[in-house]
Amino acid sequence: xxxxxxxxxxxxxxxxxxxxxxxxxxxxxxxxxxxxxxxxxxxxxxxxxxxxxxxxxxxxxxxxxxxxxxxxxxxxxxxxxxxxxxxxxxxxxxxxxxxxxxxxxxxxxxxxxxxxxxxxxxxxxxxxxxxxxxxxxxxxxxxxxxxxxxxxxxxxxxxxxxxxxxxxxxxxxxxxxxxxxxxxxxxxxxxxxxxxxxxxxxxxxxxxxxxxxxxxxxxxxxxxxxxxxxxxxxxxxxxxxxxxxxxxxxxxxxxxxxxxxxxxxxxxxxxxxxxxxxxxxxxxxxxx
Numbered sequence: 001x002x003x004x005x006x007x008x009x010x011x012x013x014x015x016x017x018x019x020x021x022x023x024x025x026x027x028x029x030x031x032x033x034x035x036x037x038x039x040x041x042x043x044x045x046x047x048x049x050x051x052x053x054x055x056x057x058x059x060x061x062x063x064x065x066x067x068x069x070x071x072x073x074x075x076x077x078x079x080x081x082x083x084x085x086x087x088x089x090x091x092x093x094x095x096x097x098x099x100x101x102x103x104x105x106x107x108x109x110x111x112x113x114x115x116x117x118x119x120x121x122x123x124x125x126x127x128x129x130x131x132x133x134x135x136x137x138x139x140x141x142x143x144x145x146x147x148x149x150x151x152x153x154x155x156x157x158x159x160x161x162x163x164x165x166x167x168x169x170x171x172x173x174x175x176x177x178x179x180x181x182x183x184x185x186x187x188x189x190x191x192x193x194x195x196x197x198x199x200x201x202x203x204x205x206x207x208x209x210x211x212x213x214x215x216x217x218x219x220x221x222x223x224x225x226x227x228x229x230x231x232x233x234x235x236x237x238x239x240x241x242x243x244x245x246x247x248x249x250x251x252x253x254x255x256x257x258x259x260x261x262x263x264x265x266x267x268x269x270x271x272x273x274x275x276x277x278x279x280x281x282x283x284x285x286x287x288x
Contacts, residue, residue: 040263043256051252066257073254075238076230077261084217084234085265087149091156091216092209099162100170100205104197107170108179118167125160129221137225147228156216162208169204170197206273213269217262235262 043051045063050056070077106118140151174197182192198205220236227233233241239258 037263040256040260044253044260046253046256048251048253051256062253063257066251066253067261069251070254070257070261073242075242075258076233077235077238077258079231080233080235080238081261081265083149083232084236084262087152087223087234088213088216090153092213094153095156095159095162095212096166096205096208098157099159099208100166100198100201101193102163103166103170104174104193107167107174108176121160121163125164133221133225136222140226146226147232148226149232151226152216152219152223152234155222156212159212162212165208166201166204169201173204174200210270210273214266217266 039055042057042059044066046056046060047062047065050060050062102121106114136151136155137146140146145151178196178200179192182196187195218236219234220240223234224237224240227237235258239255239262242255242258
């Protein structure tokens with residue numbers, strides 16, 4: 001009996017040490033992840049002269065001044081914010097919906113060439129965007145959609161990476177018994193997909209919505225090829241223009257303020273969707 005008690009005490013102490021080490025590692029990782037955001041927002045409160053003197057961990061008093069100078073400048077930051085929100089929001093919506101629908105079609109139906117479609121989509125995923133950029137620009141000009149937000153949104157509907165993630169999640173979390181039961185009850189395929197499949201896929205949808213939104217929000221390469229007028233440009237293009245300004249007018253305080261201004265919506269989207277990830281992992285998984 002005493003030996004068993006000693007073994008339990010030793011296991012408890014070992015488990016406690018493991019938890020302590022895990023907490024320390026997580027705290028260190030969290031610090032390094034959040035430290036750069038702290039530096040960014042601190043620098044957004046400093047003037048160009050203060051930034052030239054080096055780093056400081058103490059906030060300054062030029063936050064409102066930097067924002068006023070940025071808003072009063074020649075760059076249309078509010079239209080850039082609106083364009084980025086529209087492109088990123090619609091891209092995330094269309095990407096997760098249609099990618100989930102594609103994954104559901106391959107998961108739930110049996111048809112010819114099914115075994116070849118899945119690897120074919122994965123092969124498309126391996127093609128870099130830069131390889132197809134020239135043909136994409138020619139196509140956009142041929143259909144008179146250059147200097148428009150439509151090509152930036154429509155191209156995200158076919159997202160092989162999102163499809164791959166949805167297919168993998170669906171294989172482990174979507175029991176076909178629920179789909180077959182809905183069909184027996186007379187539900188149509190679209191109703192089955194929208195009312196049964198999508199709620200079960202909520203954790204995966206939240207994750208991919210965050211990834212797609214952030215990826216589209218930070219995208220500079222494709223919008224720079226398509227957009228020309230300032231009223232249509234997104235925030236990454238405006239940030240690049242601000243950084244490449246004439247050195248006589250260059251203001252690092254405005255640059256940091258612009259970057260901080262562009263990060264706020266991403267943080268809001270993450271905070272809004274992260275709770276759905278936790279809830280979905282805890283409550284949304286269904287197994288046969």
